[in-house]
Amino acid sequence: MIEAHNLSFTYAGSKRPAILDVNLGVDKGEFVVLTGPSGCGKTTFARCLNGLIPNFYQGELSGSITIMGTDISGHTTSELSRKVGFVFQNPENQLFSLSIERDVAFGPENLGLPKEETRRRVDWAMEITGISELREAAPYELSGGQQQRAAIAAVLAMKPEIMVLDEPTSFLDPLSASQILEAVADLREEANMTIVLIEHRLDLASKYASRIVVMDQGRVVLDGPPAKVYGEEAKLIGVGIPKISMLFNLLRQDGFDMGETPVSVEEATERLRSYLKDDRG
Amino acid sequence: MSLNMFEGFKFKRKDTLLHRMDPRPKFLIALTIFLLSLIYVNVLVLLILLTVQVPLVYASKSMRRWFGSMRGGTILAAMIFFMNFLTGSTLVFSATMTLRFLVLVSAFSIFFMTTSPDDLGLALERIGLPYTLSFTFTTSVRLVPTIAIEAQTIVDAQRSRGLELDRGSVIERVRKYIPILIPLIVSAIRRSTELAEALESRGFGAVKHREPLATLRMKRSDWAAAITTTLVLVAGVYVQNTMPIPSFDTGIRIPLPWGP
Ligand SMILES: Nc1ncnc2c1ncn2[C@@H]1O[C@H](COP(=O)(O)OP(=O)(O)OP(=O)(O)O)[C@@H](O)[C@H]1O
Ligand SMILES: [Mg+2]
Numbered sequence: 001m002i003e004a005h006n007l008s009f010t011y012a013g014s015k016r017p018a019i020l021d022v023n024l025g026v027d028k029g030e031f032v033v034l035t036g037p038s039g040c041g042k043t044t045f046a047r048c049l050n051g052l053i054p055n056f057y058q059g060e061l062s063g064s065i066t067i068m069g070t071d072i073s074g075h076t077t078s079e080l081s082r083k084v085g086f087v088f089q090n091p092e093n094q095l096f097s098l099s100i101e102r103d104v105a106f107g108p109e110n111l112g113l114p115k116e117e118t119r120r121r122v123d124w125a126m127e128i129t130g131i132s133e134l135r136e137a138a139p140y141e142l143s144g145g146q147q148q149r150a151a152i153a154a155v156l157a158m159k160p161e162i163m164v165l166d167e168p169t170s171f172l173d174p175l176s177a178s179q180i181l182e183a184v185a186d187l188r189e190e191a192n193m194t195i196v197l198i199e200h201r202l203d204l205a206s207k208y209a210s211r212i213v214v215m216d217q218g219r220v221v222l223d224g225p226p227a228k229v230y231g232e233e234a235k236l237i238g239v240g241i242p243k244i245s246m247l248f249n250l251l252r253q254d255g256f257d258m259g260e261t262p263v264s265v266e267e268a269t270e271r272l273r274s275y276l277k278d279d280r281g
Numbered sequence: 282m283s284l285n286m287f288e289g290f291k292f293k294r295k296d297t298l299l300h301r302m303d304p305r306p307k308f309l310i311a312l313t314i315f316l317l318s319l320i321y322v323n324v325l326v327l328l329i330l331l332t333v334q335v336p337l338v339y340a341s342k343s344m345r346r347w348f349g350s351m352r353g354g355t356i357l358a359a360m361i362f363f364m365n366f367l368t369g370s371t372l373v374f375s376a377t378m379t380l381r382f383l384v385l386v387s388a389f390s391i392f393f394m395t396t397s398p399d400d401l402g403l404a405l406e407r408i409g410l411p412y413t414l415s416f417t418f419t420t421s422v423r424l425v426p427t428i429a430i431e432a433q434t435i436v437d438a439q440r441s442r443g444l445e446l447d448r449g450s451v452i453e454r455v456r457k458y459i460p461i462l463i464p465l466i467v468s469a470i471r472r473s474t475e476l477a478e479a480l481e482s483r484g485f486g487a488v489k490h491r492e493p494l495a496t497l498r499m500k501r502s503d504w505a506a507a508i509t510t511t512l513v514l515v516a517g518v519y520v521q522n523t524m525p526i527p528s529f530d531t532g533i534r535i536p537l538p539w540g541p
Contacts (some may be wrong), residue, residue, distance in 0.1 A: 052478055077481035086482040092427075093472055094479035095418060098399050105494040112488030119494060138294065158484060246458070 001194045002026040002049065003160060004148055007063035008218075009044055009053055010162035018044040022063070028161075031188050031195045033205050033226075042198045045215070045249040046164050049196070050084040068161060082111065085155035087165040088117055088235070091147035096140040100131060100133040100150045107158040118157075125157035128190055138233030149183060156187065163187065163195045169204070178204045203242045206230075206263035214239055225258040244268045289350020290393040292424050299341040299395040303499050304404040306507035314515045318384040319433040320521050324373050325531055327380035334387050343394045350390040351383065358382050372533040398422045403497045414493065420476070428469060435464050 007022040026032055035044050047053040054061045055077050065072050067083055088094050097103040099108055105126055108118040126132045127147045139147055155163065167183065169177035177178040185208040187193050199205040206212070212229040214222035223231050230245040245261045248268065254256070258275045262268035294300070299307065318330050338347040358379045365375035402419035404414060439460050440446070446457055499507075520526075 050482055052481065056478060056481065077478075078484045078487040081482055081484040081487065086479075088475065088479055088482075090475060093475035094483075096423075096476075096480070098294075098415075098423065102399055102495055107483045109491045109493055110484035110487050112491055115492050115494060118492070122494065136294075154483065252526050 001028045001068060002196070003066040004045075005064045005066075006062070007045070007048060007065060009048065010060040011044075012058040012060075014059075017060075017216075019048075022215075022220055022224040024213065024220060024223070026162075026194060026196065028194055029188065029212045031185065031194060031208055032197065032213055033202070033209040033211070034196060034198045034213045035200065036221075037239065040215045042103070042215055043166055044218075046086070046166050046196070046198060049162075051075055051080045052086075052110055063275065071260060076258055077150065078110070081107070081158060081160070083160055083162060085158060085160035085163045087148075087151055087155055087163065087168050087169055089167045091144060091151050093137070094151045095147060095154070097135050098138045100139065100142070100260075101126070101135040103150060104154045107154055111158060121157040121159065125153040128156065128186065129153040143176065144172050147177060148172065148176075148180055151177075151179075152183065156191065159191075160193075162194045162196065163228045164198075166198045168197075169199065169201060174201075174204070175250070177201060181205055181208060184208070192197075200240060202240055205244050206245075208214060209263075211237075214243040217238050227261040236258065282523065288354065288426075289346045289348075289390045290391060291346075292395070292397050293343070293346070294397070295342055295395075297341045297395070298502075299337065299391070302395070303497055303503040303507060304396050304400045305407070305497075306497070306503045306510065307392055307396060308404070309507055309510045311388040312349070313510050313517075314388040315385055316514065317517045318381045319527075320518065322374070322377055323526055324377045324380065326526070327377055330384045331380060331387060334384075335389060337391055338387075341392070341395050346394060347387070347390055348387060354383060354386040366535060369534060369537045371530055373528075373530040380474060393422075400497065403495065406493075407497060413486070424472075428465070431468060432461070432465055435461055444479065 002025065004024045005026075006114050008017050008020050010017040020228065022041075022045060023097075024045075034045070037041055045055065048065055049067070049073060053059070064217055067080070072080060074160060081157075096106060101122060105118050106124045108121050113121070125131075126135070129152050131153055133151050134142065134146060134150070137146075139150065142150065148171075152163075152168070153163075160262050163184075168184075169180050172180065179202050181197075181199075182196060184197060188195050188208075197205060197209075202212075206226050209226050211224065212222070212226050214229065222232060226245075230241045231249065242263055244265055244267075245263055248258060248261050248271070256275075258271045260271075262271050314330055314334065318327055321327065321330075330364065331536065338344055361382050362375050362379040365378050368476045372377075400420040405415035405418060410418075436446070444457060444460060446461075447453065448454075449457070
């Protein structure tokens with residue numbers, strides 16, 4: 001689906017590369033959570049995926065990206081928008097109209113789709129993201145969580161195969177954040193999408209992830225299923241792994257090995273229950 | 282000039298006759314009022330042009346905000362009055378010029394308060410403006426209130442750090458606006474970069490011909506409004522050219538040493 005090969009980028013006017021020799025392959029239907037300390041190059045990598053780098057940001061780019069079998073160099077962001085949807089951090093600056101419905105229609109209209117098809121896609125996208133009731137509302141009348149749902153619906157209506165979300169929850173309260181992440185997880189199920197989610201709130205995001213990629217100083221330093229990645233404490237400096245995973249890591253150091261590191265409270269409860277049972281029995 | 286003045290030009294969704302009207306005849310109404318105020322240099326006619334707008338404002342349930350924009354306009358209106366009167370124009374003529382300005386502010390305040398920028402964009406496309414231009418225009422219209430709010434936030438923030446905007450000589454005061462302007466410009470640049478990125482990511486400009494989901498349709502009432510307005514405009518021009526209208530000018534003016 002996505003194949004990044006030796007990807008490096010240095011912003012114009014900057015001495016240090018923002019990303020360095022990134023190699024990453026993502027298969028169809030994966031839910032990848034990309035994380036790492038602030039400034040490690042997550043956004044930069046995401047910008048490469050839909051052509052914002054090098055079309056929008058000047059700098060030194062090397063390496064290659066293949067999306068669904070085609071090398072994307074030389075393609076503009078709007079061309080790539082059919083394949084790669086991009087949801088940004090700030091919902092306020094990605095909604096352009098004064099009604100949510102028109103905003104969701106904006107993408108399909110730009111693709112030159114006939115009106116009936118646009119209509120179908122708008123209804124479908126608003127349904128999946130749970131904002132069908134907000135059709136006529138203006139963005140500024142909505143809560144941050146609703147705005148971000150609208151932004152996701154707007155990208156969804158373009159039916160990309162891949163959805164990249166750059167910290168979509170960072171302007172939201174914890175409840176709205178977990179609802180948004182759940183909506184994203186639903187997309188993967190219902191629309192069979194491949195998800196790349198950049199996220200700091202691993203407490204909330206981990207249970208949906210099929211894979212965690214940790215970056216540091218422009219490089220990928222860890223990559224694997226959540227349970228495996230969260231077990232590698234030493235390399236996770238500056239990454240806020242879920243508290244529950246941390247607890248189990250600490251217990252393991254004290255000699256209580258309960259197997260794989262859990263990523264959610266439910267999983268941990270299960271692990272603990274069976275451990276205690278074994279212990280007694 | 283306070284930020285309330287922007288309120289009187291900002292669209293607010295409501296369900297009234299004027300809000301439902303197609304932007305094209307609505308614009309024609311605003312334009313007709315303005316044109317009539319230009320061709321008649323007559324205090325009575327201008328008073329009438331201002332008064333006929335009051336029921337329109339009332340019908341569009343926007344009285345309070347209309348007053349806001351009129352009050353915002355009074356400072357400029359006062360300037361226009363004194364600039365005329367103090368340079369030797371008659372009292373009535375100066376009042377006429379002032380009224381003309383208020384008529385203009387009022388007519389376009391009503392238009393913008395009742396017209397969604399989205400519909401305005403569609404209308405502009407209909408009359409042949411390229412999509413990119415009409416989009417730019419509507420986005421700017423939409424951003425004005427957002428940036429106004431941001432400006433207010435910055436002013437408040439700088440005030441709370443001890444910036445005194447209304448003290449000192451003129452030059453000092455101008456200089457004091459620098460800490461307001463710089464953050465405002467920086468944030469506007471950031472906002473426009475983010476908007477542009479998001480636009481590209483949504484396929485803006487991917488194909489030449491786009492088929493909008495929402496379209497404008499002239500209803501029967503819209504045609505009626507358009508025709509009536511045209512007739513009023515034609516009649517107005519005709520009357521102005523053929524009939525003498527008393528000017529009500531009393532000839533009062535400030536005696537200037539170099540004569541009238
Ligand atoms: N537009 C830009 N111009 C120049 N340098 C930039 C630009 N954007 C980012 N950088 C630099 O590139 C590096 C990587 O930044 P990037 O935004 O990709 O990090 P990030 O992992 O997304 O961080 P965060 O978690 O804070 O969003 C940083 O050192 C940053 O200063
Ligand atoms: Mg970032």
